[in-house]
């Protein structure tokens with residue numbers, strides 16, 4: 001029998017990058033999967049890549065009406081959820097003094113409010129004994145310049161994931177987070193990145209990361225699915241997948 005056979009999984013933000021990596025591992029393991037995204041072109045590409053058995057749904061995590069509709073669609077497509085992965089996230093760089101209110105609101109609307117209310121609305125569908133995994137970020141511990149708002153959005157997610165872990169103990173639902181460092185995805189988690197800045201971002205990331213390289217989507221997906229299914233005595237945790245960046249590992253004395 002396949003590893004995830006009989007499991008029903010929902011990935012919020014699964015059209016490309018780390019979310020797509022998780023989706024592909026779930027599908028390979030025999031799970032029934034529904035994923036969301038926002039951009040029509042990316043949704044179409046995901047449909048073409050994954051085939052008709054995977055439910056690919058347009059739902060903007062920042063839009064409450066979309067979230068309401070999503071719950072209905074998940075209910076009729078899967079009937080319930082054994083594993084919910086809230087991967088959605090976006091970031092915009094700006095020094096603290098130059099952050100605009102619009103940029104602040106855009107990031108909090110998706111990363112924090114969107115994540116929060118998506119889970120609140122989908123929670124009645126999550127089966128007792130199921131699990132939820134959020135994607136946070138290494139920035140929760142690094143204090144990276146230019147990322148004040150993004151870091152605030154992800155720190156909030158970690159905070160409310162821990163409270164949710166407590167509140168869901170009676171239902172046997174585990175709630176955990178993965179905190180990626182620099183990971184090679186189309187967007188690197190940053191909106192509007194040009195090829196040039198993306199290459200520079202990778203170079204800086206490889207230099208700053210104690211393991212001397214960026215991570216892969218496959219490495220993050222393995223950690224997500226370990227928390228989702230394998231880590232049966234773990235809840236409220238945030239696992240770094242960052243090449244030692246968050247802990248500042250070093251070989252020098």
Ligand SMILES: NC(=O)c1ccc[n+]([C@@H]2O[C@H](COP(=O)([O-])OP(=O)(O)OC[C@H]3O[C@@H](n4cnc5c(N)ncnc54)[C@H](OP(=O)(O)O)[C@@H]3O)[C@@H](O)[C@H]2O)c1
Pocket residue numbers: 012013014015016017018019036037038039040042043059060061062087088089090091110114135136137138179180181182183184185186187188189190
């Ligand atoms: N890559 C990194 O180095 C890195 C490091 C630390 C943390 N992270 C975090 O890891 C997560 C995944 O990052 P990634 O690099 O894989 O990102 P990505 O490739 O940009 O993928 C993000 C996914 O979320 C979807 N999405 C974005 N905004 C949405 C919205 N409002 N509603 C619904 N779906 C939305 C995107 O779909 P559309 O394109 O269709 O909108 C896409 O499927 C994010 O939470 C990010 O903050 C990334």
